[in-house]
Amino acid sequence: MPNAEEDTRKVQTAVSGHAGSDLPVYLPMDADEFGAFISRYPQRAFFCGTLLGGCGQRLSPKQYRDRKCHFAHVSAAVNCRRTEGDEASADHLYIGRAIADWLKRQKQRAVQPVYKPQGHQVRDVIDVSYEAGRRLVRVQLARRSKREWEESDAELRARHAGLDWLFGPDSLLANWQLDRQGYALRVQCRSLGATREVEIGTQFPDRPVEWTSLSECSLTPEGIVTPSLLHTPSGIVPRHAVPATPALPASALPLTPASVLITDAALSHATDTHRFFDISVRVNARLSLPAHAETPDVHHAYLPMGATLSLNSDGTWLIEAGALHRIPADITAQRKTDIGPPTADTHDPSPQEQPLPPDANLVRSFRATLENTARSKNIVTMATLCRQASLHDHELPVERWRQLLVQVEQPRTPGKPILSALIKGRDGGPAPFFREVLRGVGWTKDFSDAELLGIWDRERRRAHAAYSRSGPANPPSLPSREARSQPSDRITWWRADSASARRRATFDALIDLTHEARHAGDLDAFEQNLFLAERVAWSTDAHETVRSLTDWLVDRRGDELHETWERLSALVDRLNGEGDDLHPDQLRRVLRSAEELAEEIGEELAAEELRDIARWRQHLARITERLTLSEICGHAVAVRIALRRTARAGHTTTWGELALRIGAPLAALHPDDKVAVLVEADRETPDDRPLLSALVTAHGANRPHPLYRQVLFNLDRLAPPPEALFMHWHMALRRHSELR
Incomplete structure (x- = not known):
């Protein structure tokens, strides 16, 4: 037991x-x-x-x-x-996050995964929308019938401009997708160490599923393209179904007419069958570089190093290079004009050819930029520091950064914040030289990466606190007028002529004010007075006092931050648990409170909560953009006229066609608003006549629109069971043809 x-x-x-x-x-x-x-x-x-x-x-x-x-x-x-x-x-979470991250790498915006779409349970369906909800990737994990899937497909295509289906490894619905478009896409997860890796599979009739990673797939206007598929002008087709092109000679490469521009052609020589020209060729191509390589600048010319040339499946050239080598301006000009070596060096030196500014100038520029950054409570990149110091194209090694920033941190006094903590690296964390700077200013303790991140975060907040309240000039070394106006029994001013005596008196007065602010719970006043006291600390004991009070302040600020995060987390949990049941006004108030708390915490710490808040903001926007009754009636009049003309012509129509006829975005309406429009359009239809709504069919299918049965119900018409709906709809169409 x-x-x-x-x-x-x-x-x-x-x-x-x-x-x-x-x-x-x-x-x-x-x-x-x-x-x-x-x-x-x-x-x-x-x-x-x-x-x-x-x-x-x-x-x-x-x-x-x-x-x-x-x-x-x-x-x-x-x-x-x-x-x-x-x-x-947890595969549904791995899949949702992987697809969302992949869409962002495909340069898509407003990507939003939803793990529990309305009407579904967790682990049944994942929706990943992008392009502000216009396009959707639906991942179907739970088993469903063919009829349910087709109804969902018709509903989603009516609401979205683009739709891609991914099916779980055991879903039988992929077989119906095979019949529809000749292939189906599956998704699965497999364990890889301490994580689960997401794979995409392409299924064809009578062939095993071909699995690949998401990174090998691409997104086109027609949908997702895997390595087993080919994007052609006529759409996406199986790669194996495209006839193989004849093999070319080893020395020949195919050229598309628009990929090459020939200039400066001069006759070289001629034979009986051919003429040969010396030409300059400009090739339009796509360039592939390693992630760490330098980004090309349009103002410079480059030579690709270790490059290969190939032809993409979409007909574009691909140059894959290991790195780029910048060509100096004089060589570039020489190649463009095809003249001999210059007789005189008259070109302006490039930034890399110019000597570096003196160390004193660099240190002065770095310090000014970092102090301004601290006053604005922000962080700065290495590129910005270099740009402010006129080092636009110079790359400083880590050791050089360490030497310069250690000078920036001087003079060092106990309790003084590390300004270098305001510099962020390319990954959003500490700069790659931050650990070396700490060593350079006297930090001897060994610390892990996690501890380094904590030090970086703490020192950044201390720098913000120290400089943001001091104004554009350096913080004053004397107490404010309000401090000097305190009663004499609280602040005893020494009248000695000695500068050291005045400094000690100032320090003691500020420490008194700091303790008073601490007892009163006023952390802002505590922080301001402590910073001023640090500026006039005059002995080792004074610095130790400042260090002790600073540690207490950092801990208290951390506690405040954690308490705020806990309130935000509880509020977001309430949103995720009860958001669908809240009135729009209630939802708006909860979102406003959550956004205020997230702003206090900052984007870095509240990243997870901000994603949920953004999703609920979109949900609120959708439910508040619903049609008013007058708008529904206005659309219904236009739809009634259009459907009567369709009935007289003996045809059916779709939501998209109706939208084009009446000039209104009907296809983008909420399903409940679509039902309301059709109900109002058929409100005057006699009971002995079929509904005009029967003429609205599902997109690309000979079947009634999924909302047809709900319209029957709302108009108190006999609503047949699902299995008899198709026959009921056919009888309505036949009745329309008889009444023409």
Whole structure:
């Protein structure tokens, strides 16, 4: 019998950060991989996520040598109803995040994954919208009937300009997609160390599924293209179905007419069959470079190093190069004009040819830029620092950065913030030389990457606090007028002529004010007076006093930040749990409160919550953009006239065709608004005549529109069961043809 305190609900997956997070975590079952897993998540903030169907409570990773490692609930008293806990239980989160990240790499905007679309349960369906909701990737994981899938397909195509379907590895719906377009796309996850890797499969009739990674796929206006597919002018087709082109001689390359521009042709020589010209050729192509390579500048010319030339499947040239070598301006001009070597060096030197400014100038520029950045409570990039110091195209090595920034940090006094913490690297974290700068200013303790990130974050906040309240000039070394006006029994001013005596008196007065602000709970006044006291600290003991008070302030600010984050997390959890049931006004108030808390915390710490807030903002915009009754009636009049003409012509129509006829965006309307328009259009239709709404068919299919049955119900007409709807609709069309 297990111990009463032992948690028997053992699971392999969790979410990281907070209960409503969509950041999945997979704990490998092998004990040898446990250490690598924990090193990736030093905070150990694991939860039984609500998007996993869990209770939202904390989970603890458990390591065992004699059995599988797993997560367990921290509290055994939690009544968790989570039904799935194996390694595949978080695949929907891995898939949603992978597709969203891939769409962003495809230069798409407003990408938004939704793991529980309206009317669906978690792990059934994933919707990833982009282009502000105009296009959609629907991932169908749960099993559904063909009829249900076709109805969903028709509804989604009526609401979105583009739709791509991805099916789970066991979905039978992919077979119907095969019949429709000749191929189907599947998605699956496989374990890779301490994570799950998402793969896309292309399925063809009578062929095994061909799996590949998302990074090998591309996005076109017609849809997703995998390596097994080919994007052609007539659409997306299976690559194996395209006839192979005849092999070309080893020395020949195919040229498309628009890919090459020939200039400066001069006759070289002639034979009986050909004439040969010396020419200059400009090729239009796509350039592929490693991620770390320099980005080409339109104002310079380059030679590709280690380059190869190939032809893409879409007919464009591809140059793959290992790096680019910039050509100096004089050589570029020489090549363009095809003249001999210049007799005199008259060109303006390029930025790299110009000597570096003196170290004193660089240090002065770096310090001024960093202090201005601190006053604005911002961070700065290395490129901005170089640009402000007139180092536009010079690349400084790490050691050179360290030497210059150590001088920027001088003179060093205890408690003084590290200005270099205001510099961010390319990944958004500390600059690559931040650790070396800390060593250079006297930090001797060894610290891990996680500790370095904490130091960087703390010093950045200290720099913001120190400079943002001091105005454009340097912080004053004397107390403010309000401080000097305090009663004499609180601040004793020494009247000695000695400068050191005045400095000691100023320091003591500021420390008194700092302690008063601490007792009053006024952290802003505490921070301001402490900063001023640091400027006039006159001895080792004084600096130690400042250091002690600074540590207390940093801890208190951290506590405040954590408390604010907890309030924000609770508010976002409420949104995710109750948002669909809130009135728009209630939802608007909750969102406003959440946005205010997120602004206090900052974008970096509130990144997960800001994604949820943005999703609910979009939801609020959708529900508040619904049609008014007068707009519905106006559309209904135009739709009634158009449908009567369609009936007299003996045809059917679609929402898209109706929209073109009446000049209104009907296809983009909410389904409930579409029903309301059709109901009003048929409000005057006699009971002995078929509804005009029967003439509206599903897009590209000989079947009634999915909303037809709901229109029948709302007009108190006999609504047949789903299996008899198709026959009922055919009888309505026949009745229309008889009444023409």
